[in-house]
Amino acid sequence: MHWEATKMAAPMAWGGLVLTLFGRPRSFLSVSGKVAVRIRSRCKSGRNVLQLHRRGIFKDIFPEGGDLPRLLESGPQTVYCGFDPTADSLHVGNLLALIGLLHFQRAGHRVLVLLGGATARLGDPSGRSSEREAVSANTVQENARGIQEGILGVFHNHRLCFCNDAEAANLGSLSILNNWSWYKEKEVVGFLDTVGRHFRMATMLSRHSVQSRLKSSEGMNLTEFTYQMFQAYDFYYLNQHHNCRIQLGGTDQLGNMISGYEFIHKVTGQDVFGIMVPLVTSSSGDKLGKTAGNAVWLNRNKTSPFELYQYFVRQPDSNIERYLKLFTFIPLAEIESIMDIHRNDPGKRNAQKRLAAEVTKLVHGKEGLETAKRCTRALYHSSMDALETMSDEELQELFKEAPFSENLLEPGTTVLDLCRKASAIPDGPRGYQMITDGGIWINHRQVTKPEQVLILGQHILTNGLSLLRVGKKNYHIVKWLNLAE
Structure with a gap:
């Protein structure tokens, strides 16, 4: 499946290299924890390290005390972060991980975004008290398209709005992959034989995400239990095919990161690293996301x-x-x-x-x-100027619960006619009385004369719209179709 990203110069290919922004690499100097002081003394740009450490973007590093600082200083590296497309958009709770990737890219490193076209169907148990609802393969792939569009938009906006020409030229590359591209060819017995034998039940059972679910009344199904094995293999695959040695994720992903580290180390002897960003919570302490029911989405069609x-x-x-x-x-x-x-x-x-x-x-x-x-x-x-410059889309986003109707403007159309065309008032004397009692506003102006003929520029904006309000919160949007005639 292939499609094009708006405002992007490079083509996108599903399951492979999607978008690459090439630039001269620089050192990535941004980690937190006990190693920050050591990094500051060893790196050429210690100020940048201290700045990002003080920002709190990177909460923990695994394994602690490893050679990650030296690796980052040695040249451009590849870092990845995965997102399971269980919805068709990321949300504010995911934004910090994207910002972490942007800091890597700003420092000249190669960024991989991995969409879990396969793992989304398994369900990550991390941070959850109950089993995820099953999602069909077609829905997962449609969701992945929506998430990819949102991610590309964030990276595009970062480049345009937050980088000068020199910084934009030095950005590292961005690639978006889908793990379905390597799992779709896997044979179950062969996968368990080559991958599963490296995992120990006692270790898998000890993970916090597993323990918390096993103690719950619902328990955990086998599919969820194997999720950590699949995420570990994802890291291994990216390590072998893209020379990726760094995984970025939320603090709730620590167990999955450790599984990846242990698997890669057993199979290759190579050290890899995990960097955790803090989970963003609401003022009440709830994790921001769709699970908590308080999602603020990144895609415009879900959150304006x-x-x-x-x-x-x-x-x-x-x-x-x-x-x-x-x-x-x-x-x-x-x-x-x-x-x-x-x-x-x-x-x-x-x-x-x-x-x-x-x-x-x-x-x-x-x-x-x-x-x-x-x-x-x-x-x-209550800005009339703002109303007049708003598009139909903006008005419908702003008043998303408001009925939207299109009508022909006839000579002599009155305030009463407008209210009735919009079905905003009851028929008969009661509706008439609502207007005379001052319960109606048109374009933020109170109207009290039902027989008043509509005036262009007052009751009808120059963009052909009338914003009708009944009472305090009930809005109706009317678009007049024949103003130019």
Whole structure:
């Protein structure tokens, strides 16, 4: 299966090399933990190491005390991070892993994104209290397309919005692979014979993800139990075919990472490494993601730029400094300045607005950020100018629960006619009374005269739209089709 990414110069091939941005490699100088001080003293660009360490992006390294710093200093390396396409979009809970990969790419290293077209059908038990719902092969592949589109968009926006020409030229390569491309040819007995014999039951049973599920009332099925073996083999495959020695993942992936390390070391004698990014949680401590039912998605068709922007604008003060360090590329000195200004007048939420702008620009680009700002002005500041410059798509995203209708504008159409065409008021005297009682707003202006003929520029915007509000929250969008006639 082949398709093209919008705004991308390179073609994408399913199951193989998808996108490559070539550039002159630089050293990657960003790890955390006890090795940070040693790295700082040994690397040419110790400031960058300290900066990323202080950001808290990389929480832990496995194995601790290994030669990862030396490996990274020796030249460009290949790092991978995997995402199982159990939905058709990644969410904010996955964003930090993508940002970790971007920091690798910014330092000139080769980045592999692995889509689990095969492993998504098994179900990763890590961090879950119950079994995942089964997903069909066709659904998994459709989901993978959606996730790939979102990932390519993030890397594309990063290159355009957060890199100058010199930095863009030095970015490492990006490739997107699908593990279905190597599992589809595997024969079960042969796989168990060559791979399964290297895994020990006692070790597999000792993993936290396994122990927590075995103690639950639901237990764990065999398919989930073998997941760690498949993820370990993925790492091995990438190691052998792409010279990949570094895996990036959330802290809940430690057990799977250790399985990969042990398998590769047994089979090849080579040392590989795992780097863990912290899991992002809500203010209540819940892991952000679709499992918790609080997902904020990265793809626009599931969460609009406005919704993403507002999610970060509404973050409590207690999260802001940490999130600025984790989710943006703003220098630490500038973050300190932002926080100083914020503490002097927290009511203005300037720090939240900067955070929201940076994240929205990374996920949806400059146009997405402008959309979010227009929607914010239109909804919260009752801006007529913002309403008039909004597209149909933006209006429907902003008022996603609002009925949308298209109507022909006839001479003498009144406020009452508009309300009835939109099915916004009851028929008869009661609907008429709602208008005279002041319960109707058109384009953020209250109307009280049912027989008022609609005026272009007031009741009908120059983009041919009327935004009708009944009461406090019930919106209707009407598009007039024949204004130009």
